[in-house]
Amino acid sequence: NAGVTQTPKFQVLKTGQSMTLQCAQDMNHNSMYWYRQDPGMGLRLIYYSASEGTTDKGEVPNGYNVSRLNKREFSLRLESAAPSQTSVYFCASSRDRGLPMNTEAFFGQGTRLTVV
Amino acid sequence: DAKTTQPPSMDCAEGRAANLPCNHSTISGNEYVYWYRQIHSQGPQYIIHGLKNNETNEMASLIITEDRKSSTLILPHATLRDTAVYYCIVRAINTGTASKLTFGTGTRLQVTL
Numbered sequence: 001n002a003g004v005t006q007t008p009k010f011q012v013l014k015t016g017q018s019m020t021l022q023c024a025q026d027m028n029h030n031s032m033y034w035y036r037q038d039p040g041m042g043l044r045l046i047y048y049s050a051s052e053g054t055t056d057k058g059e060v061p062n063g064y065n066v067s068r069l070n071k072r073e074f075s076l077r078l079e080s081a082a083p084s085q086t087s088v089y090f091c092a093s094s095r096d097r098g099l100p101m102n103t104e105a106f107f108g109q110g111t112r113l114t115v116v
Numbered sequence: 117d118a119k120t121t122q123p124p125s126m127d128c129a130e131g132r133a134a135n136l137p138c139n140h141s142t143i144s145g146n147e148y149v150y151w152y153r154q155i156h157s158q159g160p161q162y163i164i165h166g167l168k169n170n171e172t173n174e175m176a177s178l179i180i181t182e183d184r185k186s187s188t189l190i191l192p193h194a195t196l197r198d199t200a201v202y203y204c205i206v207r208a209i210n211t212g213t214a215s216k217l218t219f220g221t222g223t224r225l226q227v228t229l
Contacts, residue, residue: 004159031214042203042219043160050214058216090159094215103215105152107159 002026006091006108013081013115021076021111023091031096032074033058033105034066036087043090049074050096081115088112120204125224128198134191136223138204141185146208149180150217151189155200160219163189163202194227201225 007022025032031050035043035058045058049068063085065077074093078085094105121139128134140149150165164171164178166187171178177190191198203222207215 033214033216035219037157040221042221043217044219045216048214048216056214059218088157092159092217096213096215103209104162104165105160105215105217107161109159110157 004091004093004106004108006089006111008111009109010112011114013078013113015082015115017081018077018079019081020078021089021091021113022073023075023108024073025091025093025106026072027093027095027106028071029093029095029106030071031094032068033092033094034064034074034076035090035092036060036085037090037110038087046076046089078113081113083115086113086115120206120220122202122204122220122223124221125226127226127228128191128194130195130227130229131193134194134198134225134227136189136191136202136204136225137186138189139186140204140206143184143206144208147206148209149178149184149187150205150207151176151178152203152205152217152219153198153200154203154222155197160203194225196227196229199225199227 033048034046047066049055052071089111091108092105151163152160154160166178180187201222
């Protein structure tokens with residue numbers, strides 16, 4: 001059982017380049033999330049998807065777009081990377097429906113992105 | 117969601133109990149207390165959560181005060197592998213909505229020999 005899988009694990013981009021971070025979960029979870037974590041800080045929510053076909057902004061959405069491709073996959077796109085987007089990006093998922101209510105979130109291992 | 121306050125760092129000797137406090141004085145009646153930990157920049161890992169009763173699982177115990185304004189996460193026999201940043205998060209559980217988590221800076225627990 002892989003849980004939440006993120007690709008790539010590491011990436012270096014030049015300013016202005018674009019890229020897509022991929023995330024997939026195999027737990028049949030309804031909700032998926034993208035967070036970023038800067039050095040010495042807690043995680044901050046970028047975007048989330050409460051169900052297939054829906055996406056919503058989190059705390060820090062500027063400079064990012066997301067796609068909930070299907071129930072399993074939730075991608076994060078940087079259209080024009082900036083040095084301020086250098087961070088570790090975490091994808092997460094949670095069930096959020098059904099009984100007993102289970103809102104435990106499972107996280108991937110992160111993508112370490114450097115923008116130079 | 118209610119804000120939480122945690123000490124920035126704590127030390128604990130291996131084999132001893134680690135007691136990590138969290139203040140959440142503005143918690144609402146429908147908000148739960150969650151604990152996650154993050155080991156060396158890995159993805160956060162769920163530990164435990166509770167509403168008002170004390171909870172225990174294979175990883176830890178959660179003690180919530182009667183007025184629910186504070187809680188304590190207890191790792192009964194800390195090991196070196198418990199060295200991590202521990203996050204206390206307070207949030208409501210709403211049926212059918214996403215479980216967004218608001219992370220603070222947490223408590224860095226250092227377990228030593």
